[in-house]
Amino acid sequence: MSNIRVLVGTRKGAFILTADGTRKRWKVRGPHFAGWEIYHVKGSPVDPSRVYASQTSGWFGQIIQRSDDGGKTWNTPGSSAEELKSPDGMPKGESNKFVYDTSPETGKPLTTHQWYDGTQHPWEFKRVWHLEPSLDDPDTVYAGVEDAALFRTTDGGKSWHEFAGLRGSDTGPKWQPGAGGMCLHTILLDPKNPQRMYIAISAAGAFRTDDGGKTWRPINRGLHSQYIPDPNAEVGHCVHRIAMHPSRPNTLFMQKHWDVMRTDDSGDSWQEVSDNLPSDFGFPIDVHAHEPETIYVVPIKSDSEHYPPNSRLRVYRSRTGGNEWEALTKGLPQRNCYVNVLRDAMSVDSLEPCGIYFGTTGGQVYTSADAGDSWKPIVRDLPAVLSVEVQTLP
């Protein structure tokens, strides 16, 4: 029977929740990295024992952690004795070194972006928001960082290098930070075309590369954002999350600051599919593992009131790829609920029926073993949940 491992990043550490394929009885392990903010934990699809974590702190900066045994033990990558010394004798210790590329040979390295007051501001690395392990190599991982940029390691996290072409794509000086900072939070790898990747930045928008990351172009046509001077601008949109079903990599679903959107032409054009949602503001969006037109969102009241409409926590499911939405409420609190669900805090397993998981800022991690029809909490009182990822293990 398959097993499930849920990787939970919180404001005060990482937790690992495990169950067998019935998904009824759960074990909770953690906290790992107690007291640190864990923005994201994700396992390699090639080697499920290989798990990466982004550990961060306002005091001590960024740490990358790696587990080779499914989260039981962790190390900063490259910390074995023989890996530590560089030729000049100094320790490497570069697994947390994220330095923006400013070399002239990589094109047009940018030094500034738009600041809150409209002036230009230098790029400053703050933290890693999202780690996306490669689809075919456990040592290769993409990292989305704040201030927005894309990095990659090909040595299991020991060293990281920027895809400078993204910041150099002419629009960089128009990017600006959202309320959460100027973060690159979504990385989607096209399983059918290794040269194609999608990323999303708050608040710049969505971007696509078709040449393995060398060059990028904004893919925001059809997005309409009232909160920027030109609502239809090429960049400046506060995209919260994008999801893709691996069988249809040209179709993407987006939860924007306001509006739920879809594209069927790889982002060349987007259409709104919010329709009967009680609010089209929210953060996460995800796709059913076996039904590419079944999608999930968690409506939030507004950008100034980050809790569910009418204080009722409801996941909304569309079986038609948007526009026709049904509320999923069974097992979720339907009164006095004022939690939020953050952009990286929803995931699905690949069992039958598909399991859906999400974590809240109130520390609950909910699961549905029947594709959303009913829900129960796995755990109720964790620190605020920043991210949820699920591994379906053989």
Place this chain on the structure above:
Amino acid sequence: MIRVVLPPHLRTLARVDGEVELEVKTPVTQRSVLDALEAQYPMLRGTIRDHVTRLRRPMVRFFACGEDLSHEPPDVPLPDVIAKGSEPFLIIGAIAGG
């Protein structure tokens, strides 16, 4: 031997209990102490001072002998009692937030 006290989160990261003892070449300065610390515990690189600029991270402070030495230039010799190991060099996470 130079004695260094790390904040709790960095003790966990470096997997040490209590004080750290370091061999540091003279002159004993903030820079030479931190170089020796990072050489012995490479996982601390980037957590106390920036990887590239080598500047102290904003919410990290250096205390010794009841004084805040955070704003001293990094190559100024530390007090003799630090160099002799009779007093520890304290690396502090600023008291802020939760």
